[in-house]
Amino acid sequence: MRxxxxxxxxxxxxxxxxLDLMFSDMDIQRHVNNVAITRLFEEARSSLHRLAxxxxxxxxxxxxxxxxxxHYLREVSYPGQVEIAIGMGPSGRSSFDNVAALFQxxxxxxxxxxxxxxxxxxxxxxxxxxxxxxxVVERYRVPGS
Numbered sequence: 603m604r605x606x607x608x609x610x611x612x613x614x615x616x617x618x619x620x621l622d623l624m625f626s627d628m629d630i631q632r633h634v635n636n637v638a639i640t641r642l643f644e645e646a647r648s649s650l651h652r653l654a655x656x657x658x659x660x661x662x663x664x665x666x667x668x669x670x671x672x673h674y675l676r677e678v679s680y681p682g683q684v685e686i687a688i689g690m691g692p693s694g695r696s697s698f699d700n701v702a703a704l705f706q707x708x709x710x711x712x713x714x715x716x717x718x719x720x721x722x723x724x725x726x727x728x729x730x731x732x733x734x735x736x737x738v739v740e741r742y743r744v745p746g747s
Contacts, residue, residue: 605673606746609703610710615687616742617653619646623680634678639704643672643714646686647700654738661735664725668697669717676711678704684711689744696720696728698739701747 608614627638655662678684684706691699697719704712722729731739 605713608746609701609713609744612685612687612703612705612708614689614745615701615703616689616744617646617650617687619649619686619688620683621645621686622683623678625680628680632680634680636672636674639674639678639712640670640672640714642684642686642704643670643688643702643712643716646688646702647716650688650690650700650742654742657741658734658738661732661738664721664723664729665718666721666725667716668719669715671715673713674711675713676709678706678711682706689747690739690742691715691744691747693731693736693739696730698731698735699747701744 621642627634629635651662684704686702686704688700688702691701697717700716702714703710720729720731
């Protein structure tokens with residue numbers, strides 16, 4: 603997959619979380635396991651969504667994860683910390699994307715794209731994003747996403 607080189611720059615993202623790696627994140631080869639990396643991305647997505655909901659109360663309710671794609675670019679080593687940089691990507695009628703990058707020691711080690719779908723209150727059907735939600739998506743938009 604080709605992607606915009608700006609996605610490899612920490613400064614392209616509107617929100618950054620610094621997370622400690624855990625011993626249990628390590629695999630038999632003494633690198634951070636791919637599943638652990640998806641957990642780190644999940645924490646960043648949750649953090650961004652909480653921030654967006656603080657900005658605009660009542661937004662982003664009944665959001666479900668519809669798709670997740672991770673591109674592993676280099677190994678991540680334990681012990682240490684990582685920076686997960688995240689923002690919003692494109693949106694559709696009832697969905698929006700998150701775009702994120704995991705950095706260790708200043709280098710991008712993984713990229714993540716996630717699509718979230720808005721569901722109705724009963725979570726049994728899709729529902730359009732509100733105008734306020736669309737504005738929040740644009741506020742946190744990542745250039746090149």
